[in-house]
Amino acid sequence: MRINVDYDRCTGHGICESLAADLFEVGGDGMVHLLSAGLPEDRRAVVESAVAECPTQALSLDG
Amino acid sequence: MTDTGSGLVVVGASLAGLRAAEGARRAGYQAPITLIGAEPHLPYDRPPLSKDFLTAAGPPTATLLREEAVLRDELALTLRLGTTATALDVAAQIVVTDSGEVSYDRLIVATGAAPRTLPGTDRLSGVHALRTIDDAHAIRAAIDGGARTVVVGAGFIGSEIAASAKKRGSEVTVVEALATPLARAVGEELGLALAALHERHGTRLRVGVGVERLEANGVGAVTGVRLADGSRIDADLVVVGIGVAPATGWLAGSGIELGNGIECDENLATSAPNVWAAGDLVSWPNATTGLRMRLEHWTIAAEQGGAAGRNAADPDAATPFTTVPYFWSDQYDKRIQFVGVAEAADETTTVIGDLDSDSFLVLYRRGDRLIGALGLEQRGTVMKFRHLLAANAGWDEAMSFAKERAAAAAAKAAAAR
Structure with a gap:
């Protein structure tokens, strides 16, 4: 499972961070950064929520 | 609950309604889902309408919430777009529309809210609210035609439109009847601090003065705004952003409990059997804040839609909807x-x-x-x-x-x- 961030779309709302602060963090540059290279499969549900709730459709999930 | 095969009907094909359909599918709902929307367009995102849509250099396009193939194939939705719900019979479980009746086993009401208007201005040209993509096209065209713009209401949407019109080169004045803009949303001190953005970025702001009337020429095109203190502002475009009212008119007499919108329980269920609600028109007790709330935020519509869809798909496993409210606004x-x-x-x-x-x-x-x-x-x-x-x-x-x-x-x- 891999998360993709479309940086043309991300504007740093941080809804993803508010759902999973161990996986996502909006930095001082106003963009989200992925904090973990590999994604534990048991976090799939919350990652799917982060993808669905992104206001700018900037997140997608592979695998 | 007796399921007849009519399935889930979602009335309202914007963010909350779409998310309700998605939420039901993600929860494993297999029966038909029908999505009814008054606008002819595929579900699109509204926040860009007051921002990028107005300022984009090239021809503006709608931001679709999902591609049509996803709606029809992955979500297996029956789309009834350009169809307005006009009444609801909760005993017979029928939605009455302007193009026939639609039966339901389960119903989610997500008809949102409609902009408040200035009395007596319906027939004037050059006067718009901003809710739909058609509104946004009209406002953009007027700005591009060199309109002198007056925005009535210094709330978030009015402020965003003013910032966008300014960015596009329009001469803009914002008029706010209250002495403090945004006081309800952020408090008085911060309302003033945020309103100061306008003047720092070259937009005139008049606060504490109401609109007396709009003035028009012989063919009914707006020419100016007369304020309560007797002053007048020239205008070729007046955008009215004085709030919205829950779009519950079609539910009058249905027996669904209405108050400040639709009065829902903690699971977003309405007072009628097998009927849930989501979005701008929902009043519900939010355990996170301890308050009964009705909020007109994008995030609430998205989250409530998903929650109402899940609860409608599996009412026996319904869970309360709770959230820490979040909203944003982009200006200048x-x-x-x-x-x-x-x-x-x-x-x-x-x-x-x-x-x-x-x-x-x-x-x-x-x-x-x-x-x-x-x-x-x-x-x-x-x-x-x-x-x-x-x-x-x-x-x-x-x-x-x-x-x-x-x-x-x-x-x-x-x-x-």
Whole structure:
């Protein structure tokens, strides 16, 4: 499972961070950064929520 | 519940309605789902309409919430677009529309809200609210035609439209009847601080003066705005942003309990059997804040839609919908973000930046608890307070966390010099 961030779309709302602060963090540059290279499969549900709730459709999930 | 095969019907094909259909499918709902929408368009995202849609250099396009193939194939939705629901029979479980009746086993009401208008202005040309993509096209065309623009209402949408019109080269004045814009959303002091964005970026702002009437020429085109103090502002375009009202007119007489919108329980169920609701028209008890709330935020519509869809798909496993409210506004290339609630705050404290600048963070206290956080250009910080709010954090904890953030930001800035 891999998360993709479309940086043309991300504007740093941080809804993803508010759902999973161990996986996502909006930095001082106003963009989200992925904090973990590999994604534990048991976090799939919350990652799917982060993808669905992104206001700018900037997140997608592979695998 | 007796399922007849009619399946789930969702009335309202915007964000909340679409998310309701998605939520039901994700929860394993297999029966037919019909999505009824009054506009002829595929579900699209509304926030860009007052921002990028108005300022885009090239021809503006709608931001679709999902591609049509996803709606029809992956979600297996029956789309009834350009169809307006006109009445509801909760005993027979029928939605009456302007093009026939639609039976349901389960129903989600997500018809949103409609802009309030200025009395007596329906027939004037050059006067618009902004809710739909058709409204946005009309406003953009008027701005491009060189219109002198008056925005009535200094709320978030009016302010965004003013900022966009200004960016596109229009001469803009914002008129607000209240002495303090945005007081209900962010409190009086911060309402003034945010309203100051207009003047810092060259937009005139008149507060504490109401609109007496709109003036028009012989062919019914608006020419100016007459204010209550007798003054007049020339205008070729008047955009009215004085709030919205829940679109519940079609539910009158249905027996569904209405009040401030639709009165729902904690699971977003209405007072009628097998009927749930989501979005701008929902009033529900939010356990996270301890308040019965009706909010017109994008995030609430999205989250409630998903929750109502899940609960409708599996009512026996229904769970309460709770959230820390979040909204944002983009004006003059600055982002305003708010988490929590501002109502009944005992104190607000600026913890980063200054209120007279374009970058600050303010915390809201009630009793010994943190209840809200407001950031202007604080994208890396605001959401960290959503965690604290969800955990019902104490004020002292929030303040020490804020001081750590401020110190870290200062150290980083010093290192960069």
